Amino acid sequence: MDRGISPHWRDDVLAGLGDIWPVMLAVAPIAGLFGALAVGKGLSIAEASAMSVLVFAGGAQFAALELWSYPVPVAALVFSTLLINARHVLMGASLMPKLGRFTRLQRLAGMFMLTDEAWALAERRALGRSLTPAYWFALAGTLGLTWIVSSVLGAWLGSFLGDPRRIGADFAFTALFIGLIAGFWNGRVAAATIAASGLVAAATYAAFGTPWHVAAGAFAGIAAAYLAAPGPR
Amino acid sequence: MSFDTATLITILGMSAVTYFTRIAGLFIAGRLDLSGRAKAAFDAIPPAVLVAVIAPSALATGWRETAAALVAAAAATRLPILATIALGVGAVVALRALT
Known part of the structure; x- marks a missing residue:
């Protein structure tokens, strides 16, 4: 070529x-x-x-x-x-x-x-x-x-x-x-990601302030996607 | 042209990690085989980070901001991004002015 x-x-x-x-x-x-x-x-x-x-x-x-x-x-x-x-x-x-x-x-x-x-x-x-x-x-x-x-x-x-x-x-x-x-909406997995990230980030922000809420919320959202997705455990 | 040292270092650091993400795929192509739950977790990184970034503003500032975030979320299901921004900002301005 x-x-x-x-x-x-x-x-x-x-x-x-x-x-x-x-x-x-x-x-x-x-x-x-x-x-x-x-x-x-x-x-x-x-x-x-x-x-x-x-x-x-x-x-x-x-x-x-x-x-x-x-x-x-x-x-x-x-x-x-x-x-x-x-x-x-x-x-x-x-x-x-x-x-x-x-x-x-x-x-x-x-x-x-x-x-x-x-x-x-x-x-x-x-x-x-x-x-x-x-x-x-x-x-x-x-x-x-x-x-x-x-x-x-x-x-x-x-x-x-x-x-x-x-x-x-x-x-x-x-x-x-x-x-x-x-x-990025794709149904159930996205719903779990958004709910977990939003709640954990807001709680972390209230307890520890910025910028810790970003990492905490992001990892909660990623973990929720892993758990909500179909597939072998 | 004015540059703050910490700001410049931050911009250069952001640039370096971003370029790294842009070329890393070229070198691992064919060796990366994400599927199932691992793929879902990787795909969830951008929305997970974006939600976490706005959570204090949307959920922990006041009921006006939370209500305006719901208006924006409803708009986002069927309207383009600029219309979503306009409706969300309009809602927060109206709620702050009226209450």
């Missing part, structure tokens, strides 16, 4: 752009909200922008803001990021057999842009034809640029916004996360 640039790279770029634009429309306002809330939490525009460039993972970035305080709880923030993004390992493993036309460098650079959305679209593309670097970088790179530009704009606009509580923006995280959690 030939590697690197395919003779049909222009078609692949256009196909990538065609698949990603509806996702861009959905992601741009969410990235803007991230920037605005980051500034509301006390991050500078440069810091908020750097996080969108270097981390580029929405769920983990919003979770970090929710947990953010000064002095910065560095270890808790990095640990919660690792937990939330652990799912990338499975996505990368499922994509690997489809990356035959990527050089090693293209694989390592391309995976920097791995997101839930790009992964889902690439998997769908790989059902019908081979996955090319042109398709992947057009798809994932455009989504990355959208995330970064909208974050910067949101942070800049947010610096004029004032107290986020006045317009209920402090609750935007909670509502956003409820929307994200709904995307």
Whole structure:
């Protein structure tokens, strides 16, 4: 199989752009909200922008803001990021057999842009034809640029916004996360996960405060999923 | 351009662990065979963490926030994320203003 640039790279770029634009429309306002809330939490525009460039993972970035305080709880923030993004390992493993036309460098650079959305679209593309670097970088790179530009704009606009509580923006995280959690709904196992994590996290928060509630709730939710799932004990 | 040292270290740490999760799958592809309960537990990590993060705000702040969280949860069953946010935030603003 030939590697690197395919003779049909222009078609692949256009196909990538065609698949990603509806996702861009959905992601741009969410990235803007991230920037605005980051500034509301006390991050500078440069810091908020750097996080969108270097981390580029929405769920983990919003979770970090929710947990953010000064002095910065560095270890808790990095640990919660690792937990939330652990799912990338499975996505990368499922994509690997489809990356035959990527050089090693293209694989390592391309995976920097791995997101839930790009992964889902690439998997769908790989059902019908081979996955090319042109398709992947057009798809994932455009989504990355959208995330970064909208974050910067949101942070800049947010610096004029004032107290986020006045317009209920402090609750935007909670509502956003409820929307994200709904995307993982799969019936009984999800119900057990949500109930166990929510109750244990709230109780731990009441007893010990932040940030212990994250690890305690997460592990309770994971254990509940293990117990609720069908299978041999 | 202003950067706080602890903030910068945190962002770099978040970036490093995230990139690790993004490339780790390339190296274990074919050797990772999760099924049954182990797969269910792994799949449950993102919702478990997300629920834990918002539990203090949704369940341990006050009845207005808990009620607004229920409004958002009902919206999330059939509406896109931005509409869920709008209804949840609208509910909390209305409840705080009225009571």
